[in-house]
Amino acid sequence: MTIRPVHLVALMAVAAGLALFAALSQAQRAVTTAERDLLAAEASIAARLLRDAGGGDRAASLFGGRVSRSPVRDPNAVEVVVDEAVPARATTSVFDADGWDVVGQVVVDEDASRRASLPVSLYALAAVACAALVALATWCVSRAGVCGPSGSLRWPVFTWLAVGVAVAFVPAALAERWAQQSLATVTAQRLAVASRVLAARDDVAALARVPSGILGLTGLRFVPTGTADRDQLLASGLPVQVAQALAGASPAESGHVVVEHVSYATADVASARLILLPYEHVRRPTSSMVAVVALGLLIGVPMIVLSSTIGDARRARRELAAWSFLAPGLLHLAAFTIGPLVFAAWLSLHRWSLVDPARPFVGLENYAALASNAGFWNALLNTAIFTLHVPFSMTLALGLALLVRHPGRSSVVARAAFFLPSITSLVAVAMVWQWMLSDEYGLANAALEAAGLPRVRWLSSPSLALVSIMIVATWTTVGFQTVLFQAGLTAIPRDLYDAARIDGASRWRQFRHVTLPGLRPTLVFVLITSVISSFQVFGTVYVMTQGGPLHATDVAVFHIYEEAWELQRVGSAAAMSWTLFAVIFAVTWLHFRTLEQRAEA
């Protein structure tokens, strides 16, 4: 087929339409989900009220005619179920007073007046923006200057396309703003419902003291605060800093507390202050950005790829064939390498943990915090010290490779023996070494004792533990390096040694002037890969010392692991990962540069 300008324009129209529709419906979905959650909360509040005497009246006063009770017993319906119909309704079971038997069901209908839907004008605006973008693109493509003499798009065209994308950004941004406002309204409604439920009780202070007491009553995740409630706050699953900040915070006039980029809605009921745990009112400023970036990519990439093939069926076929061959690899790369990389970068700009639903954007704070994070610097320093084992293991490997250089049965056996550690599970190796270096029962200390020497606290002494890890790392890597060196040695022509012998070079000088230069590419390769992998050391530390004693073996990757999974500070851990990446990149680049330059000189 021949690619014509009209194809490109059609492609762009589809892409732009899809991206804008995605951005808008994302906003609508966030609001709808929040509304449904509120409905579910209302259903569980109603069910809870109905358990008490006179609760029916109270529920009716709260929800008006929206609540209805049926005696149907459904032993399976124990949770709140919200159906997806419009208008939605939530159904949940009513339990008897002791919470054992299901005595009926309660149904709460959605408050139709409350439902917020994205203004039609926004959709219209999106359509206009889309049309504008397409028109702009059509103009760009149809102009004779789209394809430069070399077949590539000219820069002015890109500029105009950028303008078009910026125009398309407007409806996305407006939808985002609408979603923010709607969510704030929903939050206010949640807070109001809960306040009214609690206001009707005379035991609010007592309820507030019982963990999850208010949750049971209102179905909403509140943190009550008061003079004595600091401990309870700390037990709420929030990050420690946030909990402490919330305990000490006084609400602003609007009834909000903002802690670490997250706004918490507050309400005073009787003597207790309630803080609504963050939910959908925490907005991610990124969703529309993502949509627009996707839009740009969707438009730009096909333009670049296809613009050069306009009107040329053979090139179009070739291009298509090339891309379809590349596609599996590219998709794999995108999904498993670039994707996680970008996700980690995104994480590093947020406060993010599995347990806390609030994942606010914090900008570069995670990175800024690293500067004063002594633990991380200690880990980096330990990693740098650990990397010093590389020259030792390389020297050892080179020596071994030279020893078993000449072919023969013994060299084959030796080669296999050297390589064994590399094919053994690292965890198994680490566990065996842990036993061998054990203070009490270790082989190393037994040998020392047998020789009449004092025991050494290999892994339990802060000054020695890292050295012990380095010894283990040397043992595990030296075999692989030896095999690489052997391969490198076989590539050096024998004639060079003969020539050097005739030239009168001694064994040392043959090594210096023939072996080392001939091995240089291998040396550079082994050095760089070894340094990189030593910066990534994790397994041995995890198994043998867990970073201890006293953080003496706390290396960078292990520190990152602890930050993410033990301390649940995933954003900070992601920032550390990127910092480590930058360090490794810089070190590698430096290596390449100095080694290349010396090779040039």
Add this chain to the structure above:
Amino acid sequence: MVTTVSRPPAGIALRGLEKRFGDVVAVHPLDLEIAPGEFVVFVGPSGCGKTTVLRMIAGLDDPSAGAVWIGGRAVEHVEPADRDVAMVFQSYALYPHMTVRENLAFGLRMRKHAAADIERRVSRAAGVLGLEALMERRPGQLSGGQKQRVAFGRAMVRDPQVFLFDEPLSNLDARLRADMRREIAELHARLGATMLYVTHDQVEAMTLGQRIAVMRDGRLQQYAPPLEIYRQPANLYVATFIGTPSINLVTGDIVAPAQAAGRAEPSPCLVAGRLSLPLASQQSASRRVTIGVRAENLRVVPPGDSDFTSVVHRVERLGNESLVHLDGPLDDPWIARAAADWAGRAGDAVGVRLDRQHTLWFDAGDGRRLE
């Protein structure tokens, strides 16, 4: 032209030199004398042991038996570096990370020559070989011919008593090879050093060598000046190995006069198919004899007055001459040289006459040449 040799060249003697690799005999006991200043070429097919001989002379391989004498001293326990030999390798074996200058100077530096002396020798070699413009380049940036020159230069700067060349031209294209051949010959004339040259190329052997040692399967076949090798090959192998196109051979029986009754010859004859040739002398005791005639010693004549009749299959016209492919006495393919404007064509019936003077006789059994 300035002569660059500061010392008299050394002669080489090989005494019963032998090399075994396990059960395999690479070189059978070899005795050879090389005069000071002589250019000797070892020639033979690959695997004939010629390179092994060279490596033993250089000291890179130890002989299994026998001895090498260089300049009147046995060098059995002398390191390669101290034998005062220089070697040029087939692969050139230039140090890839050193510039041309450093490559040339390396051997001198290893020998702790003074810097000024190194500089003098290197620039002299560079001048002789035309390397001045390439001094700061690395081997990777040189063409094959340039690398070859550097390899020569590295040998030259040492000013050794003996040069050893191990198939130095086999990695070059035909044109460059011819040029380098000339340069090597000039180099030898200028330096006057003893040179040993190993090759599988008979043209190199014939053009360069003052004497040629033909080897086969680890045995020396003949050791003689080029023309003698060509005209009086010691055996069938040497005869066929040297010369292009290959020598024409035919094997026949010696027939007594009585048996040859009805023929004009009064003396014993060699009878091979259509060819009947009176014996040149009473050399052979054997009943079967092979004769060899080089292409230029055959004359294609009209069918009547000839040694045997034949049919032309193909005529290769080379411009300066024509090569006539025709049937030998036993209908085996023979080749004769003819004038460039020879008028025959494929399919012509012709006669062939042999130049009796230059017909070579060999024992068909052991291949020895019969005098």
